[in-house]
Amino acid sequence: MQSEIIIGIDLGTTNSEVAIVRDGRPEVLAEAGEAILPSVVGIDHQGRLLVGQPARNQLALAPERTIRSIKRRMGQEVVISLGELKFTPQEVSAVILRTLRERAERVLGLPLKKAVITVPAFFNDAQRQATREAGALAGLEVVRILSEPTAAILTYDPHPRDQERLLVYDLGGGTFDVSLARVEGGVVEIQSSHGDVQLGGDDFDQLLLDFVCDGFAAEHGVDLRRSAAARARVLRAVEQAKRRLSDFAVAVVEEEFIAERDGRPLNLVMEIKRVEYEQLIRPLLARTLGCVDRALADAGITARQVDKVILVGGATRTPLVRKLLEERLGRPVHGEIEPDLAVAMGAAVQGGLLAGHNVGPILIDITPHSIGINALGRLGAEASPYSFSPIIPRNTPLPVSRSEIYTTTSDQQEAARITIFQGEDPDCRNNTVVGDFLIEGLAALPAGNQVLVKFELDASGILTVTAVERATGLSKQVVISSAIERFRTTQRSDAVDRLEAIFATMNDPGTTVAPGEDSATLRQAVESAKALHARAATLIAQASAENAAELRGLLLELESAVLNRQEAEIRSIQGELEDLVFYLEDV
Numbered sequence: 386m387q388s389e390i391i392i393g394i395d396l397g398t399t400n401s402e403v404a405i406v407r408d409g410r411p412e413v414l415a416e417a418g419e420a421i422l423p424s425v426v427g428i429d430h431q432g433r434l435l436v437g438q439p440a441r442n443q444l445a446l447a448p449e450r451t452i453r454s455i456k457r458r459m460g461q462e463v464v465i466s467l468g469e470l471k472f473t474p475q476e477v478s479a480v481i482l483r484t485l486r487e488r489a490e491r492v493l494g495l496p497l498k499k500a501v502i503t504v505p506a507f508f509n510d511a512q513r514q515a516t517r518e519a520g521a522l523a524g525l526e527v528v529r530i531l532s533e534p535t536a537a538i539l540t541y542d543p544h545p546r547d548q549e550r551l552l553v554y555d556l557g558g559g560t561f562d563v564s565l566a567r568v569e570g571g572v573v574e575i576q577s578s579h580g581d582v583q584l585g586g587d588d589f590d591q592l593l594l595d596f597v598c599d600g601f602a603a604e605h606g607v608d609l610r611r612s613a614a615a616r617a618r619v620l621r622a623v624e625q626a627k628r629r630l631s632d633f634a635v636a637v638v639e640e641e642f643i644a645e646r647d648g649r650p651l652n653l654v655m656e657i658k659r660v661e662y663e664q665l666i667r668p669l670l671a672r673t674l675g676c677v678d679r680a681l682a683d684a685g686i687t688a689r690q691v692d693k694v695i696l697v698g699g700a701t702r703t704p705l706v707r708k709l710l711e712e713r714l715g716r717p718v719h720g721e722i723e724p725d726l727a728v729a730m731g732a733a734v735q736g737g738l739l740a741g742h743n744v745g746p747i748l749i750d751i752t753p754h755s756i757g758i759n760a761l762g763r764l765g766a767e768a769s770p771y772s773f774s775p776i777i778p779r780n781t782p783l784p785v786s787r788s789e790i791y792t793t794t795s796d797q798q799e800a801a802r803i804t805i806f807q808g809e810d811p812d813c814r815n816n817t818v819v820g821d822f823l824i825e826g827l828a829a830l831p832a833g834n835q836v837l838v839k840f841e842l843d844a845s846g847i848l849t850v851t852a853v854e855r856a857t858g859l860s861k862q863v864v865i866s867s868a869i870e871r872f873r874t875t876q877r878s879d880a881v882d883r884l885e886a887i888f889a890t891m892n893d894p895g896t897t898v899a900p901g902e903d904s905a906t907l908r909q910a911v912e913s914a915k916a917l918h919a920r921a922a923t924l925i926a927q928a929s930a931e932n933a934a935e936l937r938g939l940l941l942e943l944e945s946a947v948l949n950r951q952e953a954e955i956r957s958i959q960g961e962l963e964d965l966v967f968y969l970e971d972v
Contacts, residue, residue, distance in 0.1 A: 389740045391499045391528060392489050393732025395536070396478060396516065397424055398456040398585060399558025399699065402729035403485040405493070406737035411540060411730035414492045421725060422488070424558075426480050427451035428467045429951075430942075434887045436484045445617040446941055452477055454587055457559045459519075460512035470887075475515045476880050479522035483888065486523055500525045501736040503728050505560040506532035506753045507580035509807050510819045510848050517847070522880055528739055529844060533557070534564035535750050536731030537697040538573055540722050549692040550576075552680075554710060554718070555728075556673060557698035559585040563677050565684040565691070577683035577780045578753040579676040584669060586627075586700035592665040593623040597638055597655055605651050607644045614941070615643050619653070630659045631702040642922065648933070650925055663705045670705060674713055683780055688714045696720040697727050752842055754807040755779045756819070761794055764812055773806060773813040776840045788839040790855070796832050800825040803838060803852050824852045824861040907952045914947050914955050921962055924969045932969060939965065 393404045393411070400421045404413045413420045419438075427440035428450045435443055435451075444451045450468040458465070458474040465472045482502070490497050502525075504516050513530050520527035534553035541551070548569040555562040562580035566573055597619055598609045609615040618640050626636035640653040681688060694714055696707070701724050710718050722730070755775040762772025777787050793801060802823050808816025827834060835855040842848050853860040918940060925933050939962045946954040 389499070390493070390495065390497060391501060391736030391740045392486070392497055393536075393729055393734070393736045394482060394485055394500050394502045395533070395726075395729035395732060396456065396482060396502055396504070396519075397557055397728075398454050398560060398587065400424055400725060401481050401485060402726055403489045404726075404729040404733035405489065406733050406740075406742055409742070411733040411737075413726045413729050413733075414489050416488050416492060422481070422485060423453075424455065424481055425451060425453045426455070426467070426477050428470055428887070431954075432468075432470075434480070436480055441621075445621050446614065446944055448613045448617040451617075454559050455481075457583065457587075459515040460509065473880070475519040476522060476884065478516065478519035479880075479884060480887075482519055482523035482525060483884070486525060498524070498526055499528050499736070501529045501531050501732045501739070502527055503531050503533045503536045503732050505555075505557075505580060505582050506534050506562040506564055506578040507560070507582050508532075509754060509817050510756075511817075512582070513847060522884060529735060530847065531732055531735050532562070532564070532575075532578065532750060532753075533560075533728045534562045534578065534697065535566070535573070535575055536729075536735065537695060537722075537727045538564070538566050538568070538575075539731035539734040540727045541693075541695060541719075550686065550690055551693050551695060552677070552691045552714070553695045553697055554673070554677065554701065554706075555580075555697040556700040556706065557585050558700065559583075559587050561585055561673050561676065563673070563680045565680050565686070572749065574749040574782070575751045576686075577680045578751060579680040579683065580753070581672060581676060584672060585698075588669055589627060589666050589700060589703075590620060590624055592669075593627060593657070593662065594620055596657070596661070596665060597623055597653070600655055601643075601653055605644070605646060607646055607651065609644060609653070612644065618643060622653075626657055627662070628702075630657065630662050631704065634659045642925065642937075648930060659704075663703075666703070666705065670709055674709060677710075677713065688716075691716065694718040695727075697724050699725050750783045750844060751780045752777060752783060752785070753779060754817075755809055756805065756807050756840060756842070756848065757813075758791075758838060759804050759806065759813040760791055769812075771813050773808070773811050773816060776838065777842055779809065781842075784841075784843045786839065786841045788837055791836050791838060793827065793830075793832055793834040793836070797829045798832070798834065799827050799829075801827065801836055801852070803850065805848070805850055819848065820850075822850070822852075822861060824854070824859070826859060827854055828856050828859075830856060907955075910952050910955045910959070911947055914943055914959055917959055917962055917966065918943055921966050924966065928969055932965070935965060936962075936969075 395402045401424045402413050402421055404411050422437045423441040425440040427435040427443045429435055440451055452465055455474055455477045465477055486497055502516055502520055504513055517527045534555045537553050538551055551566045553564045560582045561584045564578040565576045567576055602608045609619050622638045622640055626638050629636040636657050638655045642650045643653040644651045696718050707718055756777045757773055757775035759771055760774040761770050764772055776789050800823055804821040805819040806813045806816040807819055810816050837853045837855055839851045851862045921936055925936050943958045946958055
């Protein structure tokens with residue numbers, strides 16, 4: 386009988402991957418030679434769904450119909466607009482997750498229903514719940530939410546000869562985490578974690594984008610950030626430059642016809658030196674080193690006691706990252722496993738373990754935040770109802786169950802509101818609200834009536850809270866008052882139907898081609914379109930303002946059709962453009 390397959394998914398800010406355990410080893414599943422799926426979702430001008438590279442291609446041409454870095458919005462009560470369509474962050478993430486699930490099903494030839502999904506170690510409860518909800522919308526039972534640094538550790542040798550302390554430095558596209566772990570006898574014990582869920586390679590890109598746009602504005606008097614399309618083109622160009630600067634001392638950003646001034650087209654050509662790039666990102670890297678110091682302090686160890694430093698995340702390819710870490714920790718760093726793939730592979734290992742395979746170590750994870758409630762206490766010299774009372778301290782091993790006893794503050798008090806917070810500040814107003822609920826019908830007793838509050842945190846970091854009046858046994862379990870809960874109860878069926886409808890557009894004839902090589906007729910259309918594009922672009926400068934505007938519009942439409950491999954659309958736009966080019970060349 387075949388063992389159950391639980392896929393591992395790294396739902397990343399910039400890129401995502403899916404992996405399984407095959408023949409006792411984790412393997413990232415590739416399709417058409419591509420293991421990485423860009424975490425970009427879009428709707429094309431005909432209302433069809435684009436996911437991954439096609440959506441990323443569209444970003445520069447139609448940023449209003451494309452979304453990237455959705456991971457930074459997880460857990461927020463916001464609406465994402467893709468053209469005329471509206472989505473929640475978990476719906477957009479569900480599109481990415483479902484695309485990965487279907488990729489795995491095509492590669493394996495099997496239906497898949499269960500997954501381990503990774504999140505940043507510093508994700509709070511709302512962000513984890515949003516990720517779990519996204520998995521459910523994608524048709525997956527999320528059997529475990531796993532911290533990304535923890536997943537990365539699972540890909541390295543779980544059975545060292547002696548006890549080892551590992552430090553994982555995980556710098557991805559949108560988030561940063563650092564975790565310290567002790568590995569011994571096939572057991573991985575996470576000792577501390579720290580991080581910043583708003584710091585990553587996206588911020589490096591933004592700094593480079595501002596650097597380039599400021600230089601262009603100084604030279605030409607035009608701010609490229611004012612045009613959504615121009616900004617998206619610059620962003621794509623600086624992302625490519627950033628990757629090149631990982632290997633070379635200089636990179637050139639070059640975009641033709643990026644803007645115009647006084648009817649004259651302007652080109653962007655700028656050389657960026659690695660030393661300039663490093664000066665830009667040093668303050669952000671200093672923030673990551675501060676997190677490293679705090680994680681060491683929380684674990685109660687010094688840098689000298691760390692045996693191995695592991696790099697995870699695409700942004701760690703920046704040479705300055707390796708240099709600063711080696712200077713701070715006094716030892717070489719390791720990146721033997723592809724940093725973009727290590728997290729997905731670790732998620733697959735955890736999935737294999739949960740499915741009963743003997744593929745890795747026993748895992749003991751921790752909670753990265755203290756969790757508690759507000760209670761009457763002292764803030765400084767004064768009594769305050771906003772005093773934060775931790776029930777589960779940060780860095781507590783999971784799963785865990787803890788309780789504390791609190792008392793009513795008024796005679797005959799009939800109800801008590803329990804508000805749950807995550808954070809470390811003694812003033813709960815400076816921490817993150819997880820949720821709240823009301824326990825009503827308390828006994829008519831004098832002030833001091835005891836209420837036991839119990840927190841249960843499972844291995845995925847999912848929290849259950851129960852309040853029990855000790856005198857009567859009256860109890861109430863938490864119902865999180867968050868966007869996630871409201872979404873689950875009132876919108877979920879509509880969301881599932883909407884996602885099914887937009888996924889159906891991917892399979893309509895002529896919308897998107899299946900993974901693999903282009904057909905001969907499509908290749909011919911693309912080559913013909915590129916030649917016409919080059920010919921038409923030379924006419925813009927000499928055309929009237931009206932004709933130049935029409936030319937630019939048709940060129941953008943043609944670029945989009947070529948990038949998305951829409952053969953019928955290419956030929957249709959090409960016909961219109963040929964007529965205009967013929968007219969202008971004959972004038």
